Amino acid sequence: MSFSKLLIANRGEIAVRIIRACKELDIRTAAVYSEIDEGAMHVRLADEAYAIGPAPATESYLNVEKLVEAIEKSGAEAVHPGYGFLSESADFARAVEGAGAIWVGPSPEAMDAMGLKVKAKEIARKADVPTVPGYDGEDESEERLAEEAERIGYPVLVKASAGGGGRGMRAVARPRDFLEALRGAKREALSAFGNDSVLLEKFVENPRHIEVQVIGDNHGNVIHLYERDCSIQRRHQKVIEEAPSPALDPELREEMCAAAVRLAQESGYRNAGTVEFLLEDEEYYFLEMNTRLQVEHPVTERVTNLDLVQLQLTVAAGEPLPVSQEDVALRGSSIEARVYAEGEGGLPAGGRLLAFAPPGGPGIRNDVGVESGDEVSVHYDPMISKLIVFAPNREMSVRRLRRALEDYTILGIPTNLPLLRRIAEHHAFAAGETTTNFLEKHRLAEPPVEIPVPEEAILLTAAGELISRRTTAEPFAAGPWRHLGSVRLRYRTGDAEHRVKAERLGRNTFRLQLEEGDSVVEVLAFRDGEMHATLDGNPIKAGFVLDGLDVRLSLRGVVYELFKPRPPDVDDVGPGGADAGGASLTAPMPGTVVKVLVSEGDEVEEGQLLLVLEAMKTEQSVAAPHAGVVRSLPYAEGAGVPGGAVLAELEEA
Ligand code: MV4
16 A cells, blocks of 8 residues: 555544554554544544544534644545545545645545536436436526426426535425425525525436445546445435345346446546436436445445455555456345434434444444443434344345344434334335335334333343342342342333332342233343343343433333332342342443442441442442441442442441
């Protein structure tokens, strides 16, 4: 490689993904970070890191001046912009080249040309690539546009020439609505892009969104890496993408991919890019070209067995493409699900990740930019990770996606995992009926009215709580439970109240009695916010964290919050006054021990303060739940502790 240090002008999972590619190529990495990202994963993984300003992106990740400073300070010889932020800014590309570094992307001229819809369509027509019938002439008088709309035939779509992501776009069903829609689109375009130029297109009512990945080098070679189907989206935000598209037969595939290559060649394109098409029945139309690496590139990597970031770096270094078109084989099926930190309504959510445990196993890839304990900020894109599954065929890929989504634990922040599961489980998805109106058509965008809490969730909550609020590492070897007894636990979820009577049968085994009957739960292990147990002998896994007195549990991808009445409502019949709801000697979440007030061997009284834990930016006192002798204190002052760690062991006096 002709460069040895790369600056990554981005954050989150894509910065992490690029850093990892560089490590494999012996390229040093320079990260950049805003004030709130100082401890973020991409900063932790990079060889060096440069502060570029306050949290708001406009003052940091979008600040060209600060980024150029970081390029100069680091001595980076190349810059990868990732996606989003400045990835499609020709001005930033010029600034990078002005600073003497290589821009890992297309030429600024190609970016400029493709950023203008009219120009891009012109290039497409020259390359003999079908475009949607429409009008993009210079005469934008209302009379002329109305005439052209009649000629095109209704329904028509008014699009802002400078637009993207659906802004400045209006569909018009009939002539008498035309002028109002036109004026509305122009107003929106002016405020969003500072330019009110529009064009008209025939409105393709229920298309699929198919995009072809291309990549070119500086030696005139352009190849395609087949297509992705990205039709499932909510409000212009993609949710699920896959490769190959279930809608293409081999002939149509070859035709569309060849069209994409012609378009790239016509524009003198180099590096990675994506040619977007609308597909309806067997008709396809060029929509626009994205001059960057895309979020959904991993599905292409899986079905072609190529590393797109490595290819980008190779061609950016001036080397020829190491693969020819004939070398690129399409194999298997890959599906990506984007995980967003958002509530059911789709509103971005921030906060502390109490547990983050993506699924594993064969054919699973997780592109992730966070881990347990990280703070997710509402300042940036709400996408926190991507789950990519891969299997020999689409049917197995869908099954794998379903399984993997069930095994995904995220607690502390609401996510779209329930939406992803609804999509994956739907028969129309399994049938490959993916069109841009998929979510509305199947009413999947709205959450179900209210999910009742399943009995299993209550049982696992009770068992998890009984174990993790115990006072010693070997929970039931000592303490009040050595005399068999029973405790009653009570939880609230919404308006419902759940009562559990618990009886200890063995070390980590309980008979739990609900109104509906009783079950035996054995807790096998706790790790990374996940609880492994058997329920009446059947293995089951759940995400589990104690959040103060409350419990958050995720089961098969759905998160339940169970609240405990305060003060803890526990009536114990055993001697010693067990207090299953009282102070915990395990860390409810990752944190730091800020104070230790006792020493090993000390005799302590019930309620005596033992240590202070700082977690989620608040201090939590940890007190003795009963009188006894401090047997061990595994963590000293200042030590970081993982969630669930035993902070002290207390032997009954
Ligand atoms: C269209 C269209 C139907 N007909 N153009 C949406 C964002 C912008 N990039 C182009 N978009 C569309 N253009 C014509 N002539 C439908 C869409 C569209 C869409 C396209 C791709 C993926 C999702 C979409 C969701 C709604 C509308």
